[in-house]
Amino acid sequence: MFAQLKPVATDPILGLMAAYREDPNPLKVDLGVGVYKDEQGHTAVLKCVKEAEALRLKQEDSKTYIGMAGDPGFNAHIEKLAFGSSHPVLLANRVTTAHTPGGTGALRVAAEFIKRANPDATIWVTTPTWANHISMFQAAGLKVKEYAYYDYDTKGLKTEQMFA
Incomplete structure (x- = not known):
């Protein structure tokens, strides 16, 4: 084998x-x-x-089972923390949140889901990223492109490009 x-x-x-x-x-x-x-x-x-x-x-x-997506209240607070409560992606209902196994495990679960839902999907990965991320997405059969999220000149995030 x-x-x-x-x-x-x-x-x-x-x-x-x-x-x-x-x-x-x-x-x-x-x-x-x-x-x-x-x-x-x-x-x-x-x-x-x-x-x-x-x-x-x-x-x-x-200790009851809370469902596949996790605790809805927790998820809503995480979305607001990550995006801000009035961010357009939240107002347009373009965000879905779910509890996952930590880090790399969560990304692999997401990769498998995306491949099943949209076999031709392209994953955008930050530059820099962890060394195993790109090969993990490719192993799931996804196309991978990269984008820079950090502006070294301003020492801030490239939020406009991230949400484009």
């Missing part, structure tokens, strides 16, 4: 992580994967996260 698999390109982040582990410099800082670590290299749970989890646990009154 595995003999038919073709090797995939190595994620450059993995090489960077290996180089970090081998570097003897005591002042090194790991900025590779995007996970916060303390001075001892431990991925701590931030105090604000613990407080939010405790509050959520205190307010929770059921």
Whole structure:
């Protein structure tokens, strides 16, 4: 079964992580994967996260299934946080939100859904992006194009281009 698999390109982040582990410099800082670590290299749970989890646990009154899209109230608040409550895409009802497995897993689920819904779809991926994103979308059979979202001159987002 595995003999038919073709090797995939190595994620450059993995090489960077290996180089970090081998570097003897005591002042090194790991900025590779995007996970916060303390001075001892431990991925701590931030105090604000613990407080939010405790509050959520205190307010929770059921373990019932909330549906495939997740909690509708939470989704509505996330949309407003991401776009602003009066953004045209929200007012035109062009946004759908769903809870997903974290990061890459969510993108793969989205890629599979998009491929089924629109086999000729093109995915637009930010530049820069994580090294595995483009190959993951291509593996799902999608066409991929890239766009820059960050304006290095103004140190801000290229929001007009992002929402075009």
